[in-house]
Amino acid sequence: MSTAETKPPKATPPPKATPPENxxxxxxxxxxxxxxxxxxxxxxxxxxxxxxxxxxxxxVKKEKIIDIAKFIKDNTPFDHAESVxxxxxxxxxxxxxxxxxxxxxxxxxxxxVLALATRVPREESPNPGNDSTKxxxxxxxxxxxxxxxxxxxxxxxVYFEGHPDNRRLLLPEDWADLPPLRKDFKNKGx
Amino acid sequence: xxxxxxTKQMPPGLQVENVDDxxxxxxxxxxxxxxxxxxxxxxxxxxxxxxxxxxxxxVHRGEEKMAESRxxxxxxxxxxxxxxxxxxxILYPYVLGxxxxxxxxxxxRAKYVRVIAAELNRCIYIQYWLAIYGIFLGHSTMFMWPAGxxxxxxxxxxxxxxARVTHAYFIPGGVRNDVPSNFEDVCLRQVNYFEKRIKEYAxxxxxxxxxKARTEDTGVLSREDAIRLGTTGSVLRASGVDYDLRIxxxxxxxxxxxxxxxxxxxxxxxARSKVPWLDMLESCNIIRQALEKMPKSxxxxxxxxxxxxxxxxxxxxxxxxxxxxAGCHIISKSKPEPYRLKLSVxxxxxxxxxxxxxxxxxxxxxxxxxxxxxYWPVEADR
Amino acid sequence: xxxxxxxxxNANVFVGKLGDILYKAVDQPLGMAINWGRxxxxxxxxxxxxxxxxxxxxxxSPRYDVERFGIIEAFGSxxxxxxxxxxxxxTRKMAPRLRLVYDQMPEPxxxxxxxxxxxxxxxxxxxxxxxxxxxxxxxVDVYVPGCPPRPETLIQGCMLLQEKIxxxxxx
Numbered sequence: 035m036s037t038a039e040t041k042p043p044k045a046t047p048p049p050k051a052t053p054p055e056n057x058x059x060x061x062x063x064x065x066x067x068x069x070x071x072x073x074x075x076x077x078x079x080x081x082x083x084x085x086x087x088x089x090x091x092x093x094v095k096k097e098k099i100i101d102i103a104k105f106i107k108d109n110t111p112f113d114h115a116e117s118v119x120x121x122x123x124x125x126x127x128x129x130x131x132x133x134x135x136x137x138x139x140x141x142x143x144x145x146x147v148l149a150l151a152t153r154v155p156r157e158e159s160p161n162p163g164n165d166s167t168k169x170x171x172x173x174x175x176x177x178x179x180x181x182x183x184x185x186x187x188x189x190x191x192v193y194f195e196g197h198p199d200n201r202r203l204l205l206p207e208d209w210a211d212l213p214p215l216r217k218d219f220k221n222k223g224x
Numbered sequence: 225x226x227x228x229x230x231t232k233q234m235p236p237g238l239q240v241e242n243v244d245d246x247x248x249x250x251x252x253x254x255x256x257x258x259x260x261x262x263x264x265x266x267x268x269x270x271x272x273x274x275x276x277x278x279x280x281x282x283v284h285r286g287e288e289k290m291a292e293s294r295x296x297x298x299x300x301x302x303x304x305x306x307x308x309x310x311x312x313x314i315l316y317p318y319v320l321g322x323x324x325x326x327x328x329x330x331x332x333r334a335k336y337v338r339v340i341a342a343e344l345n346r347c348i349y350i351q352y353w354l355a356i357y358g359i360f361l362g363h364s365t366m367f368m369w370p371a372g373x374x375x376x377x378x379x380x381x382x383x384x385x386x387a388r389v390t391h392a393y394f395i396p397g398g399v400r401n402d403v404p405s406n407f408e409d410v411c412l413r414q415v416n417y418f419e420k421r422i423k424e425y426a427x428x429x430x431x432x433x434x435x436k437a438r439t440e441d442t443g444v445l446s447r448e449d450a451i452r453l454g455t456t457g458s459v460l461r462a463s464g465v466d467y468d469l470r471i472x473x474x475x476x477x478x479x480x481x482x483x484x485x486x487x488x489x490x491x492x493x494x495a496r497s498k499v500p501w502l503d504m505l506e507s508c509n510i511i512r513q514a515l516e517k518m519p520k521s522x523x524x525x526x527x528x529x530x531x532x533x534x535x536x537x538x539x540x541x542x543x544x545x546x547x548x549x550a551g552c553h554i555i556s557k558s559k560p561e562p563y564r565l566k567l568s569v570x571x572x573x574x575x576x577x578x579x580x581x582x583x584x585x586x587x588x589x590x591x592x593x594x595x596x597x598x599y600w601p602v603e604a605d606r
Numbered sequence: 607x608x609x610x611x612x613x614x615x616n617a618n619v620f621v622g623k624l625g626d627i628l629y630k631a632v633d634q635p636l637g638m639a640i641n642w643g644r645x646x647x648x649x650x651x652x653x654x655x656x657x658x659x660x661x662x663x664x665x666x667s668p669r670y671d672v673e674r675f676g677i678i679e680a681f682g683s684x685x686x687x688x689x690x691x692x693x694x695x696x697t698r699k700m701a702p703r704l705r706l707v708y709d710q711m712p713e714p715x716x717x718x719x720x721x722x723x724x725x726x727x728x729x730x731x732x733x734x735x736x737x738x739x740x741x742x743x744x745x746v747d748v749y750v751p752g753c754p755p756r757p758e759t760l761i762q763g764c765m766l767l768q769e770k771i772x773x774x775x776x777x
Binding site: 063089091113114115116117119120121122132134138139141145147149156176177178179180181182185189202203204205206214219221 | 279280284286288289290293451452453454455460465467472473494519538539540542549551553563564566568572575576583604
């Protein structure tokens, strides 16, 4: 499973079969080495989306994200999460959540950003917290995701199980509309 | 302990809580001289803070949603509004990201101009932050000095870009216009004078025993916790972690310049307030080096197609802004507009340290700890 | 002669007329004095709502020094303030708080809408969380355009407000 596709990278994860290795441009060796370390351990559950210079992205299943995050935390120098991006994909009826992990402690890893992406099912009429749009929280491994996950919860309606307070953070208290970053929520006049 | 039973279902955020006669809840902000545009719900026992719960979002303007309906060029003005006094640095990751997506090269001279503008903007931001920190601590002179001195650099930026604070100067492919003809001399003179001025702050502010008494050993963030909480920028460097993206992941021409970071070990409010000041001195050095190495003539802008399309893919770029790492995650689907744009800003990342640091502090130390986090609420809310 | 003029039947009318004359004599100078006092000591509330507060801060800085026009630097207590400078975007979360701040202030009180966002919504005209101007929640006296307005523009707006106060009927 140590294959890698490079340019052009796909924003949406391809179906199961990863294409054979592209010859151009060459896969950076250092990035490939630590990705291999992770993929060798979880061969079936990880899909490499791209390995570019300093930037790598892994697509993982949502059931396994806790184990993989634990493994990354324990065995690689990635020690904090920089940001959590939630993306809505209405055509595929899924919501993508991407964690960007970085490292402060290790000098060789300080350039690297490892993106850990997963997908959760999306429902047409969201009921945040009570529908199937749920994801285990990574707060135990990467403490810094606390506020980012709260933001994703209110902006896209992804409930994080195991998070101590899934509360509103930025939106007004009386917000009763759809989560605003879903694609079916439109700004006025757009 | 008496319990108040709510008569009806209250909307979230307005729940009636259990009332304890010992613990008092205090709302600091949004109308409070020591809060900025946010609310901190503080629970106090006597004079000591038991817990603090930040409630941001008073300036949440939906920038990320707006970006999805505007094309890559028209996104520029509103994406710099989160930090108008650091507008070059907050725009930097977006511009770098769009350049990577569209695939254009930037002329050499434009890279140097960008670095100079970014460093000038960093100084302008830190001066404003320092002025507010002074007034938070009741030190009026420290409001007047930086607020007056930053006008020097604002004049300089006004000469380049034509606007006082909202420059919209960086565009994908370079910068909007070239610098004026005598810019190098004026810039060097202003920066030298500026450096002389800010060195005097040590006498009145940083060596001031009253300031030291108020800020030393308050809100101590250890090295391990700074890493665990994912803080960034001056907060991280004040806790002894040597991490500066200008060195670790050099963008544009930072790898050709001699950049040093300033790392302090203490991790208290005093160290956090001193690191930005040292950064300003370092910025003056960088500007002088860049002025020397800058190509004297040449293009500053690669022309883009009128409505550039991003291609299929995603990009995550980060730069070191005045507050810390500023990141931009753009997902593109071959349209003129980004499919999703996420700003990973340092103020939002540093906010997580606030409840952690305030726990156990005295209420009077709250402004000293809060503003030392190099926090700008408008940026955190986006 | 006065005795003939003032009879018990028309005494009330006479006293009323005298009152009118006195009121007319005193009203104008007194009103001018009151307005003079009000216009040179405007105390803005310390409420920052968005990024225009940077330029509001710059207006208090040594170069612009708005204090020489009688606009005193932003102050903490609402009960002693008589001016709200709405410094930029009002979001849906901030709007009730802004109205609460305004309601708690004593009369007379004036409002300056600073920046394009406070006037019409500005750049954020299509955002889901931003009010299209503050006219719906506060009565605005002076609009200061710009994004953000330069400190000079803000100072001019304050001077226009002073001009307005000068011509107001003091109550």
